Amino acid sequence: MNMRIFNTVGVMALIMILSACKKNTANYGVVQVSSKGTNLNKDKDKSNIEFHSILSTNLFQKPSSINELTALDRVIQSCGDKALINEVIISNYMNKPSVKLPSRAMMVDSTDRFIEETYIRFFIRRPTVAEMTWFKNFINANKSNPNFRPELVYTAFAASDEYMFY
């Protein structure tokens, strides 16, 4: 009797297992991407205030006050060549003791890391292979120039067209 009950239960359990719902394995199309991509599709220009708010954060690790930004906005408006006046303002920043720059040793000894971090800091993306190669070659070629410092690399990035857009 017990054996018959056991067999019946076993058969039922087997039927239930075989006919039960299967795990839903839906595909949502999610693709793994890096949050710091290589895209160059930046087509909105930063306002003067946005530009310098971001720049001061990049260079000093703290934002400028709104009064400073408003004054800078006025100065930029007072000059016809915005890129030029930004370069002057950037070099003015570079004269401030609180500017935070990597060391020359870091740039020369860990060039790959320096280039990648600089791209991420200024362009919010990693360099392409071509960009990485060009900068590695350029930094290596300028190693013997004692005046070639991270400050110049940072100035080039901060003054670049891409940095004016988001």
Next chain:
Amino acid sequence: MKRRQFVKNATALTAGGLVLPYILPSGRLFARTNVPKAEYVVFVMFGGGLRQQDSILQRYLADSQGFNIEGNILYNILEGAAPASKIAYGTTPAGQPNGSQPIPKILSQSLQKQGTIFAEMRAISGGHYGGWNSLITGSRVEGQGLKVRPINPTVFEYARKFGGFKATDVWFVGNTISNSIPLLNSSKHPDFGLEYGANFFAPGVTFGGDGIEALSKAKIYHPQEELEPMYKMKNFLDNTFNIRKGEMPGIKNTDEEKTQIKEFISNTFQRQAAGQIPMPPVSGGDGTTIGYAAEVLRVFKPKLLVVNLSNIDGCHSNFTGYLQAMHKADHAMGFLWNYIQTQIPEMSGKTIMLFTPECGRNQQHNPVQDENDWYGYDHGDANSLRVFGGMVGMNVPSNLMIGNESNPIGKVTDFNLTIADILGYKDNVKSAGLIDPEAKSLFDRI
């Protein structure tokens, strides 16, 4: 050499000399369409709204405040005796009544004596921005909104595109960054635009308190050791980034021009601190703007410089201040012309200076009275379209007055074409078809 061969060679050389120098050395795309009348042009937008009655008609208080006192307070520009009483247009010495000391005349001969005055011209707009637009673009567009660049090409873009001038050859010096003045250095016209725009400074800001804080401590990098690698990196980055995805917000100078302008900015702060900027004896306001314009002329010797003045617009609420601003602007213009002639040898005798306000002022006063109980004047009625203008310098007929109250000759839209005529590309500008169809070079109005 045989006579026939000589004539053949001479003809070929003359023809080549006429055409090649204008195409090859500068890389310009357009040959000159007329013989240039001068090498340099300075255009003073003598403005803020200048009432005919109080300026060229020399009625002083007679046609505005009900006093029978006439006289000329623009004696660097115009011939005529100064007012004999109720002197309020000058400076104010300590303890003396406001405006009681007239500023001594700078020029030994007035601009009227040295050049040609158009006594009764017509403005396109009775407002400032419409007026500036008509002066800068030579077009009749009156409905130009604030905070947008002109629809039609500016005098700067014509100069750079048709004259083949580089960015540092073409300057606009503004008195302010308000009222969209900084947007007048280039239009948004698809065939012209920022690519051909002028360099611009508003000296009161660029070299004022904000500018000192933001710019004066800028590093001057070594051209070869530092700037060259920096620009190489920047150029690589710019080539990688496709700029056509967005429009650059400003004009572009070459790397060499940028270095020159950066040095100018740095030197200007130093010269400012040492009191070496060439200022008119009585400066401040428009006078200071003229001083920095003179500094730009001294350093860059641009082919075209336009400078805007506007203190005169205080007339809305202060007629006394308006008279003083007019008198000071005349003083500043006299200073500028004298400075070009005596302190910039490269430009002396090779420059034409043009001047006119962007608009006039109303016939009737408004109800606002100043400290002398004199009424203010706004602008916008038919009287606001009455202005005078003039030109002086190389190839300009001297001591000539064209037109009068009953015979208006010339329009403010003529100035754009006159500049093109002076610099040698008048027909290019006319052919572009974007200026007032009735505009003429002022030389063709004589």
